[in-house]
Amino acid sequence: MPFYTEDQSKIISNLFPERAEEYNQLLESFGDFVEKEILPTARTIDKQGIFPKENMDKIFRQGFTNIPYPQDLEGLGLPYPIYIACMELVGKACASTAISLAIHGTVCDGLYRFGNREQHEKYLKDLITGRKLAAFGLTESNAGSDARAMTTQAILDSSGHWKINGSKMYITNSAKADYYFVFAKTDKGYAAILVPNETQGFSWGSNITKMGLRGSSLMGLNFDNVLVPKENLVGENGEGFEYAKKMLFGGRITIAALSVGIAQAALEKTITYSKEREAFGKHLSEFEITRAKVADMMTEIHGARLMTYYAALLKGREQDFGIEACEAKLYATEMALRVCNHAIQIHGGYGYTDEADVHRHWRDAKLMTIGEGTSEIMQVIISGKAFE
Ligand SMILES: Cc1cc2nc3c(=O)[nH]c(=O)nc-3n(C[C@H](O)[C@H](O)[C@H](O)COP(=O)(O)OP(=O)(O)OC[C@H]3O[C@@H](n4cnc5c(N)ncnc54)[C@H](O)[C@@H]3O)c2cc1C
Known part of the structure; x- marks a missing residue:
């Protein structure tokens, strides 16, 4: 199974029908890179609490934070959803790396939107290219x-x-x-x-x-x-304060993407394990209850991904995206917890152990419901729209 998923590829194709082949090739190759270079160290990074500087530098060298910025700032000038699709892939490989990049990206976004030309030259170029953090x-x-x-x-x-x-x-x-x-x-x-x-x-x-x-x-x-x-x-x-609010709206899309990536990682591990593990003379994947859980996991991931990429599309087009970003964050982060919970359950006792490396995804996902505005604050903002 390619690291860049078919579901991601379908969404990108439909968001950008005229550049579908180009963008999908780019994302597929970024996915291959992340799988080869970032994924293998994720577990050690978690276990030993290693700051993922090496991973971040490798990703910066590929071009990452600079994806949505204009070329005169050393950006790649690509649409914002491409950055978000990459964020999902990094989140799937190593959430510690992804969160460090996501926060860095939120600052780049704020400096780009609210900083002046001199600050763009002096600071932003170094930041979007990863020369500075x-x-x-x-x-x-x-x-x-x-x-x-x-x-x-x-x-x-x-x-x-x-x-x-x-x-x-x-x-x-x-x-x-x-x-x-x-x-x-x-x-x-x-x-x-x-x-x-x-x-x-x-x-x-x-x-x-x-x-x-x-x-x-x-x-x-x-x-x-x-x-x-x-x-x-x-x-x-x-x-x-207005800048902080606007930066957080953008940051919430990245947190949603990262959560979708974490959930996708948990789903893929679960599918593999349920095809291998046997009970009562059958593979777990043959039990209807396992399949129903996997169906719910897939459906929720797909829904969260659609919401996230849609919010990213609005942001990239400079339309109002605040409520959509909060909705995507609320849904994707809570979804990731539900998906990771199913993943641990389907792995049984093994899922509870460190050896299985499944509870890492639940532990990583939990922060997503707290950082850059808690789920309750998302509910306050979203419901505020209903009663304005
Ligand atoms: C790992 C990690 C990384 C972080 N990174 C950063 C960072 O880089 N920069 C940064 O500035 N901050 C960062 N934070 C801080 C994070 O954004 C805050 O923890 C978060 O916004 C919640 O604030 P709090 O912890 O003070 O909780 P509190 O505000 O004390 O909330 C406690 C509880 O009360 C609920 N609550 C509060 N107000 C309401 C309300 N009006 N209605 C209903 N419920 C409510 C909350 O939802 C929560 O459940 C980070 C936090 C963590 C844990």
């Missing part, structure tokens, strides 16, 4: 879902610098990033400021261990009278 700093100890409650503060001082004080919590790529896209309170509301990692007064906390995505780096960030030039303000002072 980014982190997204929004969450604080008392400001998660309620991000407006942040207390990190930035003041423009008389020397033309933003002076930042405060701390952030649960930041992916922390300690590994070159640039931090930091949100802070200012005299005009909120601002987004780019902080380079070598800035004096800036530090990160210790590594936070977690149930899944064990290769990704998670730490807090501390700002103790950190001074960055006023030119590092992204967009307008006062608009920072």
